[in-house]
Amino acid sequence: MTTALATIDNLTIHYGKRLAVDGVSLALAAGEIALLLGPNGAGKSTTLSAIAGSIVPTAGTISVGGQDLATAPRSARGKVGFADQPPALYEFFTVLEHVTFVAEARGQDRPEAEAVLTSLGLEKILARPCRELSFGMRQRVGLAAALVGGVELVLLDETLNGLDPHASRSARAALKAAADRGAAVLMSTHLLGVAERMCDRILLMDKGKLVADVRGPELAELLSKGPSAVEDFYVARIADEGPT
Amino acid sequence: MAMTSAELIRWSSLHEKRARTGNAVVVALVAGAALAGWVWWRTREGGLSAGSHAWLAGALAAFAVAFMRVPFHLYWRADAALLAQLPIEGGPLLDAALWRCTRAAAATTAAVAIGAAPLAEVHAELLLRHLAVAGVLGLAAALFLPAVAIWAASLVAVSQGDRIAQLRVAAGIDRERRPTPSSEGAVAPPAPSTAALGAFPGFASTLVIVGVLLGTSWLTGGDPRVPAPIVLASIAGASVLAILATRASAATMMGRILRDVSALDRQRLAALEIHPPSGIERAIGRLIGDAALPYFKDARLMRRRYPMAYALGALVFLTLVIIGIAQPDDPDSWLTAALVGATAYGLAVGARLHRPPIEHAKLSSTLPITTMARRRAKVAWVIGWWLIFVLAPALFAALRQADPIAGLALAAGGTLLVIGAATLRK
Numbered sequence: 062m063t064t065a066l067a068t069i070d071n072l073t074i075h076y077g078k079r080l081a082v083d084g085v086s087l088a089l090a091a092g093e094i095a096l097l098l099g100p101n102g103a104g105k106s107t108t109l110s111a112i113a114g115s116i117v118p119t120a121g122t123i124s125v126g127g128q129d130l131a132t133a134p135r136s137a138r139g140k141v142g143f144a145d146q147p148p149a150l151y152e153f154f155t156v157l158e159h160v161t162f163v164a165e166a167r168g169q170d171r172p173e174a175e176a177v178l179t180s181l182g183l184e185k186i187l188a189r190p191c192r193e194l195s196f197g198m199r200q201r202v203g204l205a206a207a208l209v210g211g212v213e214l215v216l217l218d219e220t221l222n223g224l225d226p227h228a229s230r231s232a233r234a235a236l237k238a239a240a241d242r243g244a245a246v247l248m249s250t251h252l253l254g255v256a257e258r259m260c261d262r263i264l265l266m267d268k269g270k271l272v273a274d275v276r277g278p279e280l281a282e283l284l285s286k287g288p289s290a291v292e293d294f295y296v297a298r299i300a301d302e303g304p305t
Numbered sequence: 306m307a308m309t310s311a312e313l314i315r316w317s318s319l320h321e322k323r324a325r326t327g328n329a330v331v332v333a334l335v336a337g338a339a340l341a342g343w344v345w346w347r348t349r350e351g352g353l354s355a356g357s358h359a360w361l362a363g364a365l366a367a368f369a370v371a372f373m374r375v376p377f378h379l380y381w382r383a384d385a386a387l388l389a390q391l392p393i394e395g396g397p398l399l400d401a402a403l404w405r406c407t408r409a410a411a412a413t414t415a416a417v418a419i420g421a422a423p424l425a426e427v428h429a430e431l432l433l434r435h436l437a438v439a440g441v442l443g444l445a446a447a448l449f450l451p452a453v454a455i456w457a458a459s460l461v462a463v464s465q466g467d468r469i470a471q472l473r474v475a476a477g478i479d480r481e482r483r484p485t486p487s488s489e490g491a492v493a494p495p496a497p498s499t500a501a502l503g504a505f506p507g508f509a510s511t512l513v514i515v516g517v518l519l520g521t522s523w524l525t526g527g528d529p530r531v532p533a534p535i536v537l538a539s540i541a542g543a544s545v546l547a548i549l550a551t552r553a554s555a556a557t558m559m560g561r562i563l564r565d566v567s568a569l570d571r572q573r574l575a576a577l578e579i580h581p582p583s584g585i586e587r588a589i590g591r592l593i594g595d596a597a598l599p600y601f602k603d604a605r606l607m608r609r610r611y612p613m614a615y616a617l618g619a620l621v622f623l624t625l626v627i628i629g630i631a632q633p634d635d636p637d638s639w640l641t642a643a644l645v646g647a648t649a650y651g652l653a654v655g656a657r658l659h660r661p662p663i664e665h666a667k668l669s670s671t672l673p674i675t676t677m678a679r680r681r682a683k684v685a686w687v688i689g690w691w692l693i694f695v696l697a698p699a700l701f702a703a704l705r706q707a708d709p710i711a712g713l714a715l716a717a718g719g720t721l722l723v724i725g726a727a728t729l730r731k
Contacts, residue, residue: 113390114389114390114564115386115389115390115564115567115568116568117564117565117568134560134561134564135392135393135394135560136392138390138391138392138560139392141390143390145386149383149384149386149387151320151384151387152324153320153323153324154319154320154323158319162316163391165308165312165316166308166391166392166393167391167392168307168308168392
């Protein structure tokens, strides 16, 4: 049995009186790439933000690499890279400066930042200020900042959106490489076709709850049904009620 | 290897240097020269007492702004959420924040010290007293206010459940902290006490300013009932002790403070209180025709995003009404400080109306609302704010004085500047 790299237990988050995440529990294994799917407002971004440590859960525990986010926040955060939506960039830093800053905060240095940026095809815009970047470029720099520093858990919130085919391919390759070195990847997306090519697991959220967890032979069977299998599965499981 | 304080300060300074539109040294010099000019004129017109009052009013207005900006140097920052996600120790996070506070306090102190220079002509020893007050206010801005603001934020960061657990441990009821309860049966948590983030620094600022005001006559060689040197030494001593205590205790939780305070924005904005337009807003809306729609949008968003505009407006209103009722010996200094401060804020808040999240130029350009209507809406908002919070009480305050000319001239000048800028801004 694979040891869990990240464990989320009974995660519950309220926004005022609104229950955004309702008792989500899951474990992510090293090297696993998991998709977090669900309708808009299902609680995906809130879940990712809480695991990244930028939202305070109402209840529940989160641990990464055996470190509890509440009791050992610095150690736990050091293992997590998060590409938020929109990505939080220092507008007056260049691309290289921004990613180098994040790398140094994680105990790495500039060559590591350059390597990650190069792996994502960003080597030609290293000196460009972040405030001059297009939407897709910002997504890629956010992804680079999430990957840099040898993190063990990569969290992506719609980060693959807005990427051109070349960028999308290099992003998938970088995520695969991260998984191959033992990192777990949890990403929310609506680009089912792009994501299903690389995922080991599909998590489905609705109304703040985790309603499906598909992996292993079950996932293989689902994917074997054809190019729109994940979309059909999603539509079958999630009622189209509009945002609540 | 973990990031050190020096490294974080270097990164932070690099970013702020590029983001800054003006040179801080030049701004301090210009502000100091302006204050010096005013103090020189008041000294020549009314003697040492008038010059000293003018300087004190200017100094207190400048430091009131510096005090209010302290939480923005500490945690109400665009990068708070990012910094909170990174594995940076609390010590470097706190040191970088204190560095920003110290730099801002030094600039304000320098400007205010330059402003006192004309008093040297009259009495060199009394100039030193003014400089001592400037130095103590600078210490408060650099050390005392940050300590209070961090303490207030730490209260917010420690959830109520934790506080209860700590109290139980302190009271000997529990031997050690109990784990956080699970979500089973959990109810929505009580709203975090976000008011503390502004209220405690506000209260501390008031204490410092009142302390300085108690010793006003000492500045001109008088003998105040409360010995001013003792009050000033107490403020300076409290500032040093407060920051030492904060450095020792809060360094461990600065990351949590950044995370929790930045998270509050999301959680607070997720539970907005939706109010319909007020009676005054509806009345203004009826007067401006097709600009009513963008005006109601601007007014709603300003109320939610910049409630400080209304709080500060209320403060200016009260200050002017008090000046009008109290009829002080030297009203011009107080009227100038209040109206110059209100004008500066009016110009700033007028600019905010044109920027996100209040205005999205790209979106607006795609909507069937004319540019003129959008501009009129913003001018209407500025006029409404200025008329209610500043002009009406300023007229009251000026007309209550024996010689209302200076007050009326200041009110007219401020009105021209604020409304003129709002009208001309594109």
